[in-house]
Amino acid sequence: MRTSILQIRTVxxxxxxxxxxxxxxxxxxxxxxLLCIGVAMMAFGWLTSxxxxxxxxxxxxxxxxxxFVISIGYGIGCEWGWRGQTVGKKVLxxxxxxxxxMRLQFNQVVTxxxxxxxxxxxxxxxxxxxxxxxxxxxxxxxxxxxxxxxxRSPRVSEPDLDQLLAGKFNSLCQHPHxxxxxxxxxxxxxxxVALQALIRRDDFDPxxxxxxxxxLAAHFQAKVAFPPEATDGIADEQYLxxxxxxxxxxxxxxxxxxxxx
Amino acid sequence: MIxxxxxxxxxxxxxxSELEKMLTHLEAEPNAxxxxxxxTRFHQLYERASADLARITTFSSEPxxxxxxxxxxxxxxxxxxxxxxxxxxxxxxxWFFHTLPQTFRRHxxxxxxxxxxxxxxxxxxxxxxxxxxxxxxVTMAFGxxxxxxEERVRQEEQSAGDxxxxxxxxxxxxxxxxxxxxxIFTLALGMTWGVGxxxxxxxxxxxxxxxxxxxxxxxxxxxxxxxxxxxxxxxxPAILIAGQAGLLLAHALxxxxxxxPLSARLRAVSxxxxxxxxxxxxxxxWAGFVEAFxxxxxxxxxxxxxxxxxxxxxxxxxxxxxxxxxxxxxxMGAPVSDPxxxxxxxxxxxxxxxxxxxx
Numbered sequence: 001m002r003t004s005i006l007q008i009r010t011v012x013x014x015x016x017x018x019x020x021x022x023x024x025x026x027x028x029x030x031x032x033x034l035l036c037i038g039v040a041m042m043a044f045g046w047l048t049s050x051x052x053x054x055x056x057x058x059x060x061x062x063x064x065x066x067x068f069v070i071s072i073g074y075g076i077g078c079e080w081g082w083r084g085q086t087v088g089k090k091v092l093x094x095x096x097x098x099x100x101x102m103r104l105q106f107n108q109v110v111t112x113x114x115x116x117x118x119x120x121x122x123x124x125x126x127x128x129x130x131x132x133x134x135x136x137x138x139x140x141x142x143x144x145x146x147x148x149x150x151x152r153s154p155r156v157s158e159p160d161l162d163q164l165l166a167g168k169f170n171s172l173c174q175h176p177h178x179x180x181x182x183x184x185x186x187x188x189x190x191x192x193v194a195l196q197a198l199i200r201r202d203d204f205d206p207x208x209x210x211x212x213x214x215x216l217a218a219h220f221q222a223k224v225a226f227p228p229e230a231t232d233g234i235a236d237e238q239y240l241x242x243x244x245x246x247x248x249x250x251x252x253x254x255x256x257x258x259x260x261x
Numbered sequence: 262m263i264x265x266x267x268x269x270x271x272x273x274x275x276x277x278s279e280l281e282k283m284l285t286h287l288e289a290e291p292n293a294x295x296x297x298x299x300x301t302r303f304h305q306l307y308e309r310a311s312a313d314l315a316r317i318t319t320f321s322s323e324p325x326x327x328x329x330x331x332x333x334x335x336x337x338x339x340x341x342x343x344x345x346x347x348x349x350x351x352x353x354x355x356w357f358f359h360t361l362p363q364t365f366r367r368h369x370x371x372x373x374x375x376x377x378x379x380x381x382x383x384x385x386x387x388x389x390x391x392x393x394x395x396x397x398x399v400t401m402a403f404g405x406x407x408x409x410x411e412e413r414v415r416q417e418e419q420s421a422g423d424x425x426x427x428x429x430x431x432x433x434x435x436x437x438x439x440x441x442x443x444x445i446f447t448l449a450l451g452m453t454w455g456v457g458x459x460x461x462x463x464x465x466x467x468x469x470x471x472x473x474x475x476x477x478x479x480x481x482x483x484x485x486x487x488x489x490x491x492x493x494x495x496x497x498p499a500i501l502i503a504g505q506a507g508l509l510l511a512h513a514l515x516x517x518x519x520x521x522p523l524s525a526r527l528r529a530v531s532x533x534x535x536x537x538x539x540x541x542x543x544x545x546x547w548a549g550f551v552e553a554f555x556x557x558x559x560x561x562x563x564x565x566x567x568x569x570x571x572x573x574x575x576x577x578x579x580x581x582x583x584x585x586x587x588x589x590x591x592x593m594g595a596p597v598s599d600p601x602x603x604x605x606x607x608x609x610x611x612x613x614x615x616x617x618x619x620x
Binding site: 008010011012013014015016017018056057058059060061062063064065067068072083097098099100101102103104105106107108110111114115116117118141144145146147153154196199 | 288308311314318330332334338339340342343427430431434437438441446448449450453457510523532535538539
């Protein structure tokens with residue numbers, strides 16, 4: 001079955017996944033690369049025309065070799081120098097990686113780029129696109145030969161949970177039975193949405209931020225109704241902060257000990 | 262899903278940051294070597310991050326932290342478990358005199374197969390011309406069917422002056438790039454289970470066979486040899502070696518007589534295919550020079566005997582190079598490019614053993 005996730009199980013038994021890039025995203029990245037190659041060739045054409053003022057023979061030589069090197073070497077040079085990325089792949093956040101999670105080798109980069117000759121047949125990467133579409137790992141022929149895959153690499157940064165720091169009074173924790181019910185009724189996806197909303201709160205427009213937190217607060221209030229003394233006078237954002245605190249932070253040393261065990 | 266995420270992140274973050282720092286260093290300097298202590302630390306941090314990933318996958322719903330840990334573990338996994346040879350630096354002379362000929366010899370049977378396919382094409386092209394002279398319009402490319410060998414020889418020998426004057430180097434560059442593209446295409450068609458490579462080699466053979474028989478039957482053998490040998494003795498083997506690389510790829514793809522998985526088979530030939538195609542490109546650069554600066558000049562400018570002698574010397578040197586170069590190094594056990602024989606860069610199991618022994 002076709003999947004957009006490549007899962008790799010390490011010898012330690014840990015599974016990590018890579019998000020595979022689909023044919024359309026890859027086609028767009030290729031279009032950007034084609035544009036870059038076109039621009040590079042135009043710039044090179046102007047340079048060789050200047051050389052042509054001195055000697056047409058030398059200009060012809062430089063031009064023939066230059067165009068060849070740019071068209072073949074662009075993919076190889078970029079992917080090797082930028083660890084599996086070209087300009088198009090950088091723009092669309094794609095990266096070429098070894099299909100088994102190993103370090104990308106130079107010969108893999110060369111092989112997948114030389115095999116473009118077949119993948120681009122008969123025109124506009126039809127063979128490569130079809131192979132990519134049919135392949136379980138979204139691989140074109142060059143990727144199969146080189147044992148590589150193209151993954152999506154969204155921006156990853158170290159987790160920063162400072163904004164959720166405890167130490168403030170959480171009125172919801174005054175009602176442990178309701179807090180437990182809230183934890184029980186909340187799905188992982190809902191918890192993640194609430195957490196992400198808090199983490200990214202500074203990225204929102206002020207009006208959108210108020211609306212978003214109002215909607216989220218209403219959503220969680222509908223799950224478990226806390227008594228008025230626990231919710232009165234609390235802004236929606238603070239309510240959501242308390243909800244996230246309840247969901248993610250297990251209270252008490254007993255629970256911590258259990259988790260550590 | 263309930264864990265104390267803050268506590269979890271707070272406890273893990275120093276280790277993750279340290280691992281990320283080491284990874285960034287290793288990625289920025291692929292040739293850097295780590296001391297045993299640093300390697301041990303690196304492995305410990307990797308195991309810690311792996312364990313954290315396992316925990317957060319089981320207990321937490323927090324996708325950003327999980328993605329961060331997956332990213333970290335994926336990078337470290339590649340660094341730790343990679344067993345293929347890591348070249349310290351590009352050694353061009355060693356690559357040219359040792360790796361290239363050794364790789365060629367290691368897969369010489371594929372080369373002989375390309376020779377056989379091309380010879381079959383030659384025989385077909387030659388026979389076609391003998392039994393059906395009109396087939397010249399189909400079997401001969403590059404306008405050779407437009408005139409008889411006698412007319413061509415007369416035209417070449419009577420032409421006064423240098424018809425390539427002022428365009429020799431651009432013609433040479435054109436030949437180099439065109440032939441290299443054809444060679445890469447021959448290699449790449451190996452992914453059609455070798456069918457495309459075989460067709461291209463056979464077609465090349467037909468053209469060569471038809472032209473050769475045409476000139477021989479017209480009594481112009483000396484001209485033919487003088488014209489083709491200086492560049493052909495390098496150019497034709499170069500195309501054959503590209504075909505060898507294509508068949509190598511096809512063999513790995515088909516996987517006759519082996520239970521090794523497809524990815525492992527392709528991984529095993531990847532370095533050799535790259536080596537061969539770079540060798541082909543070098544040969545075609547030389548052939549391009551010779552074709553533009555020597556092959557296109559005939560008697561009385563350059564005697565045919567000189568051109569034939571030049572071609573013969575090139576051929577002998579090429580055969581000696583491919584057959585003998587690097588044999589001593591291989592016999593002495595110098596490392597070769599075969600990934601199957603590469604050394605383990607970092608044996609983590611040993612580190613694990615050492616650590617438990619220390620404990």
